[in-house]
Amino acid sequence: MEQTVIDVVIIGAGPAGLQAAVHATRKKASVVLFGKSAGSSIHGAHVENYLCVAGVTDGAKMLAIAQEQVLGFGAKIKDEDVLRVEEKEGLFSIGTEREEYLARTIILATGTARKKLKVPGEKELSGRGVSYCVDCDANFFRNAQVAVIGNGSAAVDGALTLLGYTPHVFLISEKLETTPELQQKLDSSTVSRKDGLWVEKIQGENAVQSILLTDGSTLAVEGVFIELGAKGAIELAINLGVALDADTMTYIETNKRQETNIPGIYAAGDIAGQPWQMAKAVGEGCVAGWEAANYANRLKRHPTT
Numbered sequence: 001m002e003q004t005v006i007d008v009v010i011i012g013a014g015p016a017g018l019q020a021a022v023h024a025t026r027k028k029a030s031v032v033l034f035g036k037s038a039g040s041s042i043h044g045a046h047v048e049n050y051l052c053v054a055g056v057t058d059g060a061k062m063l064a065i066a067q068e069q070v071l072g073f074g075a076k077i078k079d080e081d082v083l084r085v086e087e088k089e090g091l092f093s094i095g096t097e098r099e100e101y102l103a104r105t106i107i108l109a110t111g112t113a114r115k116k117l118k119v120p121g122e123k124e125l126s127g128r129g130v131s132y133c134v135d136c137d138a139n140f141f142r143n144a145q146v147a148v149i150g151n152g153s154a155a156v157d158g159a160l161t162l163l164g165y166t167p168h169v170f171l172i173s174e175k176l177e178t179t180p181e182l183q184q185k186l187d188s189s190t191v192s193r194k195d196g197l198w199v200e201k202i203q204g205e206n207a208v209q210s211i212l213l214t215d216g217s218t219l220a221v222e223g224v225f226i227e228l229g230a231k232g233a234i235e236l237a238i239n240l241g242v243a244l245d246a247d248t249m250t251y252i253e254t255n256k257r258q259e260t261n262i263p264g265i266y267a268a269g270d271i272a273g274q275p276w277q278m279a280k281a282v283g284e285g286c287v288a289g290w291e292a293a294n295y296a297n298r299l300k301r302h303p304t305t
């Protein structure tokens, strides 16, 4: 059976992604939004500087209202993390924790940089063995002993990806929760599991040498990949050839239409640069949703252009 092609896939369930969904659906595009509300920066925040919300200042509540609105406009929301995105015969293939999807356009609305572990040594050794991006840095650790830290699908996927570069991969999880598919892949892989443990400290002089675990043991590693939460947009973007800002390489470059350098890929919100504020995220989400829907509708009318 032929796979359905979605007009606009939005990655990210924060203000940018939700607003993009509102505007794309209003332009009669089919829209699927991937992401978890609890992963949004605004989820735990108390908001006072966003217009018209004097009565509702609880970020989680605002997101819940927005989700209802988006569903009412006809978008689908899937509580799934996206693990990879690839170009495929003029379309985009999106692999989540659970399934594969095909889309005409993608909006990256995944928020800011990766979550930190907040342990001694992490900051000091960042870029010297501590990494937040398996796809960016795995190549530096060929045949080295490495550890992935995390409790979710992004950590499992990271550990499995690293096996393509080195056979010495440890996965350290306090309490691993992933999909049955990834669990099966992990169980039949050679990733060494350290369950029920966490990292107390990352150790090394000028480069990572070991990590101290919560049971008091030390694990000698050259690389520590911190994979907390969902896979970051930078990783997804890198695989697609999406350009980052030349100065800091930490956010996605867009023009006023929220277009990236790759036709059909848009970015909005914190991932498209500062200021990291809801008002900006919503404004950019509006533009991205609008433009992506126009692009998809054009593509449907003129499939070869």
Ligand SMILES: Cc1cc2nc3c(=O)[nH]c(=O)nc-3n(C[C@H](O)[C@H](O)[C@H](O)COP(=O)(O)OP(=O)(O)OC[C@H]3O[C@@H](n4cnc5c(N)ncnc54)[C@H](O)[C@@H]3O)c2cc1C
Pocket (backbone or CB within 6 Å): 011, 012, 013, 014, 015, 016, 017, 034, 035, 036, 037, 038, 039, 040, 041, 042, 043, 044, 045, 046, 047, 048, 049, 050, 080, 081, 082, 083, 109, 110, 111, 112, 230, 231, 232, 233, 268, 269, 270, 271, 275, 276, 277, 278, 279, 281
């Ligand atoms: C403590 C705190 C207080 C704040 N207070 C304010 C305030 O008062 N006023 C204000 O304007 N701003 C405030 N902000 C900033 C505001 O939260 C952000 O600017 C805003 O949330 C950005 O929206 P966004 O949609 O770009 O990203 P986010 O809201 O961070 O949403 C990102 C979404 O992408 C999802 N995601 C990430 N990777 C993937 C993946 N691989 N697959 C699927 N989904 C993925 C996440 O789960 C999440 O749903 C605050 C931030 C914090 C941390």
